Amino acid sequence: MGIWDQLLQFALSGIGIGAIYAIVGLGFMIIYSVTRVVNFAQGEFVMLGGMITATLYSTGVPLLLAMLVAVISAVLVGALMQRGIIRPARNASTVTLILLTFGVSIVIRGIALLVWGTDPMSFPAFSGQTSIAIGEAVMSPQNLWILGVLAVLAASLYMFFGKTMPGKALQACAINKSAASLMGISVDTMAVLAFALAAAMGAVAGIVTTPLTTTSYDIGIPLAVKGFVAALAGGLNRIEGVLVGGLVLGVLESMAAGLLSSGFKDAIALVVLILVLLLRPGGLLGSAESGSI
Amino acid sequence: MKRLSRTPVFVVILALVMLVVAACAPAAAPTATPTKAPAATTPAAAQGQATKPATSSTPPAQNLAPYKIALVTALSGGFTGLGLPSRDAATAMVNEVNAAGGINGRKLELVIYDDGSDETKAVLAIKKAISDDKVLAIVGPTGSGSSMAAIPVVEEAKVPMVTIASGDAIVNPVKSWVFKFVSGEMKNIPEQYAYFKSKGVKKLAYLNPSNAVGKAGTAFIQPSAAKAGFELVSEQTYDPTDRDFGAQLTKIKASGAEGLIVYDATVTTALVAKQMKAMGINIPWTGPYGILGPANVQAAGDAFDGLVVPAPKVYVAGELPDSDPQKKVAFQFINAFKKTTGKEPDPVGMHGWDGIMIIAEALRKANPDPTNLADARAKVRDGIEGLKNYPAVVSILNLSPTDHEGMPPNWMALVQVNGGKFSVSK
Numbered sequence: 001m002g003i004w005d006q007l008l009q010f011a012l013s014g015i016g017i018g019a020i021y022a023i024v025g026l027g028f029m030i031i032y033s034v035t036r037v038v039n040f041a042q043g044e045f046v047m048l049g050g051m052i053t054a055t056l057y058s059t060g061v062p063l064l065l066a067m068l069v070a071v072i073s074a075v076l077v078g079a080l081m082q083r084g085i086i087r088p089a090r091n092a093s094t095v096t097l098i099l100l101t102f103g104v105s106i107v108i109r110g111i112a113l114l115v116w117g118t119d120p121m122s123f124p125a126f127s128g129q130t131s132i133a134i135g136e137a138v139m140s141p142q143n144l145w146i147l148g149v150l151a152v153l154a155a156s157l158y159m160f161f162g163k164t165m166p167g168k169a170l171q172a173c174a175i176n177k178s179a180a181s182l183m184g185i186s187v188d189t190m191a192v193l194a195f196a197l198a199a200a201m202g203a204v205a206g207i208v209t210t211p212l213t214t215t216s217y218d219i220g221i222p223l224a225v226k227g228f229v230a231a232l233a234g235g236l237n238r239i240e241g242v243l244v245g246g247l248v249l250g251v252l253e254s255m256a257a258g259l260l261s262s263g264f265k266d267a268i269a270l271v272v273l274i275l276v277l278l279l280r281p282g283g284l285l286g287s288a289e290s291g292s293i
Numbered sequence: 294m295k296r297l298s299r300t301p302v303f304v305v306i307l308a309l310v311m312l313v314v315a316a317c318a319p320a321a322a323p324t325a326t327p328t329k330a331p332a333a334t335t336p337a338a339a340q341g342q343a344t345k346p347a348t349s350s351t352p353p354a355q356n357l358a359p360y361k362i363a364l365v366t367a368l369s370g371g372f373t374g375l376g377l378p379s380r381d382a383a384t385a386m387v388n389e390v391n392a393a394g395g396i397n398g399r400k401l402e403l404v405i406y407d408d409g410s411d412e413t414k415a416v417l418a419i420k421k422a423i424s425d426d427k428v429l430a431i432v433g434p435t436g437s438g439s440s441m442a443a444i445p446v447v448e449e450a451k452v453p454m455v456t457i458a459s460g461d462a463i464v465n466p467v468k469s470w471v472f473k474f475v476s477g478e479m480k481n482i483p484e485q486y487a488y489f490k491s492k493g494v495k496k497l498a499y500l501n502p503s504n505a506v507g508k509a510g511t512a513f514i515q516p517s518a519a520k521a522g523f524e525l526v527s528e529q530t531y532d533p534t535d536r537d538f539g540a541q542l543t544k545i546k547a548s549g550a551e552g553l554i555v556y557d558a559t560v561t562t563a564l565v566a567k568q569m570k571a572m573g574i575n576i577p578w579t580g581p582y583g584i585l586g587p588a589n590v591q592a593a594g595d596a597f598d599g600l601v602v603p604a605p606k607v608y609v610a611g612e613l614p615d616s617d618p619q620k621k622v623a624f625q626f627i628n629a630f631k632k633t634t635g636k637e638p639d640p641v642g643m644h645g646w647d648g649i650m651i652i653a654e655a656l657r658k659a660n661p662d663p664t665n666l667a668d669a670r671a672k673v674r675d676g677i678e679g680l681k682n683y684p685a686v687v688s689i690l691n692l693s694p695t696d697h698e699g700m701p702p703n704w705m706a707l708v709q710v711n712g713g714k715f716s717v718s719k
Contacts, residue, residue, distance in 0.1 A: 006544070006547055009543040113369070113370075118371060119374075119560075119588045120588060120592055129567075131572070138573070214536075214563070253540075258543060261530075262529045262544075263503065263530050265535065266535075
């Protein structure tokens, strides 16, 4: 396999994984920008999306219905989390709130372990498993689905934030909570909305990646870590930043594993994190002018 | 949105710290789950009573004190793939023994503890079993980490322990009270080499996880591959939580490797198999026999077709000739397991079965008085150590004071997978 084909394969693999990181990162971004909370339970929404769909599908429920139920369940969990845990603690410091989300992630994972055990679960890929060959490099059709879903989600978020009233209200909270509340926006409702939206995105990420990677009770942790780095690389507040951050992270990981040593793969996420914090704390694309998400 | 003020950056740095903690969390996750504190439950004993036939061949004698054995295994946490089948198999074995009248007229009583796949819990459970339940022997714990942690405890208390873990360090060097009838990399990998030799492989590659099992495999392969006649052309690793191996597999493909070892027994191997298939990598590959677990075979689907794994003969028990001394005990295990649980056994449960069976054999021969603990425990240990040509489910065992593992070379069958079914590879 020539060097160019190898590089192409590294790039394709990287884009494939990077898209997953980007979708998870979008969830982080939504919650952080509206509530200033880094939600470490974001990875668990991804896990729930995949696990609930797989469970329902295995009992005979049609795939589409199973996915719908999974997303709704995740949204309920997200809303419950905000109402039940984050909101009562809203006067606590940001650090405390972050720790709370960490605690919630452990609880969700524990319950998942009790309910589902450690066995992995999966359901069929959406359009089969025959790989698509590009030269000597291959890509799974499911990767294209993931990229497609990412594009649709990103576009929908743009429309939502830019054109709809709830979206603009969310943006207003993100820019200045007190001013928004003075304008009659219920910051409270916006917070629940943010969590619900992030949970939905997480669940969708889980659903679209499970056919490729299988899912199990503990897939949330590594995804949360990588998704957070992707979101951070996007400055935690810009959609296009998160997309770029996720894809760049995925490709860097793949290239490092391919060209240096596979042992480096997971160190890459943390190296990127440190570099971003040191050199571009406002995100790879620079800090956004106030007024945009 | 201005994002350059101090506070968010500080918050984010703190988040980085927690990220690192979260990244280490996979090890912590099992302990975070609400596992019961070592609860002395005897569901097996209760089951044993329930399934005991109304008439036994030798009526259990006039209230002779029972022989108590502890099973410390992973009923929760990350090692349940090994722990749950072991528990079911051990329970089945105890039921069989008691249904046939017990051992020398005494009932076998099984005390089950959950080690939670955690070293601390395992050691606590073992200590409790020794001092509170006053067991004569221990089967377990699950996993090399817990087993190594338990060694000083049983050595000091002088209680025989048959671990359910593969790490060769557990019996190498030999400790007087510790036994292991699960093959580790020192026995598994030479079998894998032999398979590759038979396929004419000269250029070898490995793709191992960076956890304890994988590292042990890597540490064995690196010095031994050349001596075994292979050229090691690619050495790749992956994090156990990784789900994508495109980069590693690309390098393996480019290296011209003719054979691949994936020293992992988790469902990750199913993902590797799928990706190899997608990338058109058709070289023979193999790994430890845990790859043949039902969860993995199901997840892999047709990606496992044609896979050959050296494994204990129980995986292909149906094809063994009647003259094979292991056939009888393999079917005893399979049938008893089905009777107790109503399901086909995951063969990896054989380790729980063998543990109980071997201890029962030692008890039968020595016939100790269980109320004289020190004497009884020592007799059990001597009995296990003295086994020669003993057909266990895992292999024919030959033990001695310097060999507490007892497996001969070339004792595995080459198991081929096709359509989710196992057969002997021709």
